[in-house]
Amino acid sequence: MIRLTPPDGVAAAAELLRAGKLVAFPTETVYGLGADATDGQAVAKIYAAKGRPSFNPLIVHLPDAEEAEALVTMGPEARALAAAFWPGPLTLVLPLRPGAGVASLVTAGLDTVALRVPAAPLARDLLRAVGRPVAAPSANLSGRISATRADHVIDGLSGRIDAVLDGGACDVGLESTILRPDPAVLLREGGLPAERIEAILGYPLTRDVTPGRVQAPGQLASHYAPGAPVRLDISHRAPDAVLIGFGPVAGDLSLSPDGDLTEAAASLFDALHRADALARARGHHRIDVAPIPDRGLGRAINDRLRRAAAPRP
Known part of the structure; x- marks a missing residue:
């Protein structure tokens, strides 16, 4: 695994991603394990590297809300939430547009896709350099502790991925909050407190964080576990x-x-x-x-x- 450092490492990381390689990169929440979301073979490598169940969907990362609208249909609540909290630690699960070009493995067969615009400047620099949507779950073995430093990525995924872009420690340290809007349902607690979302919406959120059928990342009952119980x-x-x-x-x-x-x-x-x-x-x-x-x-x-x-x- 190559350790890349900014600023020169951003261009190198983008080139690797466009070539179908796996690159871990820092967001404000945790390190994500990135692959070109339009390349099914590249996305399959994420599942293989993490040992991730194929029914667990991935979050697609984009540099701005305008690029999100090209992939999904956004209702009034989604637009209000995006305006309030993007860039930031909020993921919205939205209906996928026909012909959006996102690999089916990203959505795990669902007709929706999870999207986020990260707040970390280094992450957005990388996404702009790639010029394609990037699928990126947390950069750790499936079910294990998420990575908030490049060394965590190396310890967990060395020999399984191609590179890590080292941006230091993540500021928020918890994965993004996941919400399905119009009407709003909380699918995963995260780095954006529910109270702030409720203040924008004007009503309390319904919670569906561990459903019988996985609808979004982070809903598996057993997850984020260290080796010791x-x-x-x-x-x-x-x-x-x-x-x-x-x-x-x-x-x-x-x-x-x-x-x-x-x-x-x-x-x-x-x-x-x-x-x-x-x-x-x-x-x-x-x-x-x-x-x-x-x-x-x-x-x-x-x-x-x-x-x-x-x-x-």
Whole structure:
């Protein structure tokens, strides 16, 4: 795997993507594993590299909302949400236009496609340089911890992909919030709190985050998991567990000593990576996580932690 660095690495990464190669790149949420979304063979390489179930759709990344309208039909709610939150950590699931040219593997056979305009300037520079929609799930093995640094990508996917564009640590640290608009249904909690979306819409969101049939990325019950099992009930501490603390609960490491949910979201996946490494080094068999308030970004953090702690398939 080649490690590319900006600014020269942007052109090299774009050339690799246009050639059907796999390139991981940073967004404000997490690192994405990119492939040309119009190239079915390139998209198939994503599934192979991640070991991802083929029924789990991918998010298509675009540099601006105008390019999104060329691929999908946008109703009034979708346009209002795009105007309010793009670029940013919001993914909209929208009806795919006939002849849009998106490979069928991207949508996993659905008649909708998940679209996002990332806020990270480096990501948009890359997307403009590619000149094509880029499909990009999180750059990690399927079901494992998402990557928020280039080193996480290299640790998880070395030998499986062609390059990583190193843009440093991701600012938000949680995957995007996913919404199906007109009328709005929340499909995945994420880096944009639901309250901000509800303020634009003027009504409470319906939630459908773990349906019987997967409609969007991140809806599998077991996901985001480190190698060691995760336990969210710390009422009984065990000597064979690494503890991830939060606020007043001190641990071997902490999501936020001050109890700041924004800091906790940004550090969540890096903390899980570090805790997993610490568990291996100590010969421990579990990772315990201190309680997180279930409000604002805390709901998205708890969503990831519940999926990380779910029974493995």
